[in-house]
Amino acid sequence: MSSWLGPDEWQAVALSLKVAFWAMALSLPLGIFTAYALARWRFPGKALLNGLVHLPLILPPVVTGYILLVVFGINGPLGALLARLGITLAFQWTGAVLAAAIMAFPLMVRAIRLSIEAVDPKLEEAAATLGATRLWVFVTITLPLIVPGIIAGAVLAFAKAMGEFGATITFVSNIPGQTQTVPSAIYAFLQAPGGEPAALRLVVVSVIVAMGALLASEWLARRAAKRVQGV
């Protein structure tokens, strides 16, 4: 594949995979927790949290990217704090992870939340009558039952993170080898004369990765659902 793709293109693909993987992996625990809170708890500010989670879905990505730049930039309130700990996000691949994670978060939470809402709370009650604490009920009953939803949410988030463009380019720019993900690279190739063949190759890679992810998630989710229902 590396011979078919030029070194720049290959670099973009590798970076995109890395960014998408970390964006998915790091946001998954928070995604499960948020989905559970939204599905099962009643608390003040629930509507606000729900809105906040879904905001990146409706805001123009460039706005999300700009907000990230303001907050997490070197001089931003959180950016300055993190800089003192030696962590820089702006114009780094780690920043691309943050941007992709935030953009993909609503999709992940939605998928997991739906699967939690499909778990009958009566089963959780039954577990409590057998002596299980709330945490143990979650670990032994709820979590195994929502594995198909978690897989679906994770893969959806991965695919979304692979394709994220607007917020990423605004927050971390388009530096080859550092922050140039596949969409940014396609954009750059299309701007340069004679770059179309390279762009086309990356388009093919994008389609393959996206389709592969969707098929894999379908297959994994079906297998998990079968295992869960025991048929």
Place this chain on the structure above:
Amino acid sequence: MSLSVRLTHQLPRFQLQVDFAVPAGLTVLFGRSGSGKTSVINAVAGLLRPDQGQITLAGETVFDSARALNLPTHRRHLGYIFQDARLFPHLSVQQNLHYGRWMRRADPKLHAHVIEMLGLGALLARRPAQLSGGEKSRVAIGRALLSGPRILLADEPLAALDEARKSEILPYFERLRDEFNIPILYVTHSPAEVARLATTVVALENGRSVAVGTATDILGDPTITPLGARSAGAVVQAVITAQHADGLTEISANGVVLFVPRVPGQRGQKLRVRVAAHDVILASTPPTGLSALNIVAGSVVDIRVGAGPGALLALDTQAGRLLARVTRRSMAAMGLQVGSRAYAVIKTVAMAPEDVGGMG
């Protein structure tokens, strides 16, 4: 007292107001659908928090509104058999049975006994989706028992089953009552289950506990009819005296010979027979030339006249208390009043097999 419940709770349609204390054995919460039975059992389980009251379980207070005490469900040490079984679909039968043991130590002898009694040995590797309705019920009973509970709660455990499955599962509750030293709180609206299972009955009407007593006392009292006078029926204690070739079983209720459709059982086995009030005809003189086999003499001890055309009469006979439902018109024509002598004619076929239960 192994369980005492005193609570008031506002439900959407009426107020629950319950106060009872019951000894060990199987206690039936008896009332029509929507009378608040499930809310009471859920309050005992800690799945519903009553507005006010106190619940004491095997000597420990688990809920007391005055002290703001509300022990969470998982610390109440109970076993709950739900109407819909609620087995965990992602776990095998074996794992379902052991679920409660992760939290509480259970006696290994109990484990073998429960598996054997409920016939679960062949099912252990299966998933709930591969079980029939009756098998699910048995696993649910086993799972509750194996969690080492100090009380078993059962919310209409037979209601979701067809007739054949009901008669398959019902005997297990008799064995639970007789072989395990665990008090059972059992919710039902079926008089047949009350007659067959209850050590103690708590009658609920419109969210209020109206009476507590033995099955014979409660079912034989014409003033307590949680299901309405139409469904009333007394319980008679009897013993099998002979099995006849024509499909009838001869039983003796305190010396009075009665014939019922074949009940499997040995001579000398004790039975409880429920005689529905609408299956009893009254006569003022000893009737002759009737096809009915069972005629019992007695005297009227109580009459309850409702708003409709019917009246419910309680009759004390040598066989025990019987209830009869007759019209007010025929009661007047026969001149029946408290103290009158009367003959109860019970149609043999009226005693359906499900109303005839063995006692251990």
